[in-house]
Amino acid sequence: MSDIAALPPLSRSRTKWFAFGALAVAAAAFAFITVGGIGDNLVYYWGPTELVAAGDKAIGATIRLGGQVAKGSIQQARGSELSFAVSDGKATVNVRTKSVPPQLFREGIGVVVEGTMKRDGHFESQRLMVSHGNEYRAPASGEKPDMKKLIESTTGLGEAERSRKP
Amino acid sequence: MADPSRPSPVPGPGAGFAFMGLGASLLAAGSYLGLFVAPRESYMGDVYRIMYAHVPTAWNTMLAFTFAFGAALAFLLSANFKWDARHEAAVEVGVVMAGLLCLQGSIWARPTWGVWWDWDPRLTTTAVMFFAFVGILALRRFVEDPVKRATWSAVATIIAYADVPIVYYSVRWWNSLHQMQSSPETVSAVFVIPLRTNAFGVLFFMTGLITLRTRIASLRLRQEMAPPLPEPAPVLAPGAAR
Known part of the structure; x- marks a missing residue:
């Protein structure tokens, strides 16, 4: 697969400048949206x-x-x-x-x-x-999660889970 | 390196299928845990379970486009067409994933938010990302010269990639309907295991797809760049002397 590189008559020094140019445009667009004033004018809702x-x-x-x-x-x-x-x-x-x-x-x-x-x-x-917020909570009482079954079926991850518990 | 006039054969599809198989097994295990073992969420009930598909898709869509960005950059810096094949594969798989992402999000939004879609910053920037990369696929179709196609689309991918971090940070920078990123602190431990299993499942499945698609792109590139066939022998008039 690597050998298709050798086939086209493409000069690397020329495409290299395309890379720098594209990176500069991308960075400028990113900066314009983030630190430029555009962010203050994009208001999805008012408080x-x-x-x-x-x-x-x-x-x-x-x-x-x-x-x-x-x-x-x-x-x-x-x-x-x-x-x-x-x-x-x-x-x-x-x-x-x-x-x-x-x-x-x-x-x-x-x-x-x-x-x-x-x-x-x-x-x-x-x-x-x-x-909806970014919180996802299992019910505190009633429907009990089957922790043991979870740990059994994912052995490696179970270790991390147990060590996190106080 | 071998004689450049006789390129080595493109590797077979075995690795790609192996990745897909591993991904599918992890997805089966994670989805089983998420759908049948993990409890319901306190407020959302069973609806939250679409998280096990949506969040892994979101993470891996961004990874696919990040790989496409890296491949585009590597192509321009090295002028090596193996990176063009990888670039094409990653953009195409990323577009499929981004489309799925919007569909899953819509299905989840209807019962929770009450609407299928709204132009909130996260959804809008994600739609921009989707259409930008669809545009790059179209650009590749329109350009017949492989050198121009590879160069122009690599430049386009690098510029379009500026939107990807904006998608990620949109929920922090602006007021949005979409929630902020969750973390292990905001997600109960029982939900984390199926989520991570599916995240790796999608990752491996996607890696398999990109590997297979790269192979197709490499084979096609090789065909396009093959030296022209020798002139056909002149047709002899019937009865001409040999």
């Missing part, structure tokens, strides 16, 4: 604090609001309408939506809602999304 601070400027435009569902704020009101408060610990925005919440929707979970800020101070949402 409640930013939304409240924006005041009247936020009214009317289609935006996304992200935060946690405040404790005790979930209410089923007027038929299919659902209302709850989105909080980031500092500010809170009341949200009304007619969309059906996903199964994971509950107090304290992260949500991203898409919609518009109304003049009376509530956020009218057409799209409700639940964001």
